[in-house]
Amino acid sequence: APWADRVHVHVSKEGTRADLDQVLAGYQAGYHVYTCGPDRYMQGVLEAAERQGFPEEARHLEYFSVPEVPEYENHPFTLRLRKSGRDLHVPADKSATDVLAEAGIGVDVKCADGICGVCKCDLLSGEVEHRDFVLSKAQRKGAVILCQSRAAQKDGTIEVDL
Numbered sequence: 001a002p003w004a005d006r007v008h009v010h011v012s013k014e015g016t017r018a019d020l021d022q023v024l025a026g027y028q029a030g031y032h033v034y035t036c037g038p039d040r041y042m043q044g045v046l047e048a049a050e051r052q053g054f055p056e057e058a059r060h061l062e063y064f065s066v067p068e069v070p071e072y073e074n075h076p077f078t079l080r081l082r083k084s085g086r087d088l089h090v091p092a093d094k095s096a097t098d099v100l101a102e103a104g105i106g107v108d109v110k111c112a113d114g115i116c117g118v119c120k121c122d123l124l125s126g127e128v129e130h131r132d133f134v135l136s137k138a139q140r141k142g143a144v145i146l147c148q149s150r151a152a153q154k155d156g157t158i159e160v161d162l
Contacts, residue, residue, distance in 0.1 A: 020048035027053040036062040057138045063115045067133060077151030080159040081105070082124055087157075096146040105162060107146060114148035121146050126158030 010018035024033060024045075033054055035045040042061045049059045074092040079099065081088065090099045097119055100107050110118040114132035123144045129152040132145035144160060151158045 020044055021051060024048050024052040024054070032058045032060060034060045034062070036064065038064075039067065056136045059136070061133075062117075063133055066113045066115055069131070072129070072131060074150065075154035077153075077155060078157040080126075080157055081162045082159055083162055090150070095148065096150070100146070100162070107162070109147055112147045114145050117145060119146040120144070122161035124159040124161055127152040127156060128158055 010016045033049045035042045079088045108118045110116045117134035130140050131148040
């Protein structure tokens, strides 16, 4: 492959464990780091990226499977769609993506567990209980993962750019 000279394989058992600080050294504005793998590995990558100057919004991770989550209490809320002006009631036993699909509004969904980010939507207003594992703190101010996240308050309203 034309990029083969830029690939480095590190195998701990063979004594070639990656020095993550060295791998991520030389941060420049606009650089991003993406990691996927076991929790311990991803945590190491993110900690090294932070030490090397990568801002939070430039550090990204994706899980192989859903991590342990707290026991959330689902409650009904309203999903306001800016473009169509519609308000959709999301009952406690359904997700926003379920209700959107039932209303004939197509939203891409891949994992439905909040770990892939495919159903991300711009958040325009409302307080959200973010239940995803994708968005950074900064991104949560203006985005929502519709397959898992809900309005933070019972009968609350969140407005999205749909």
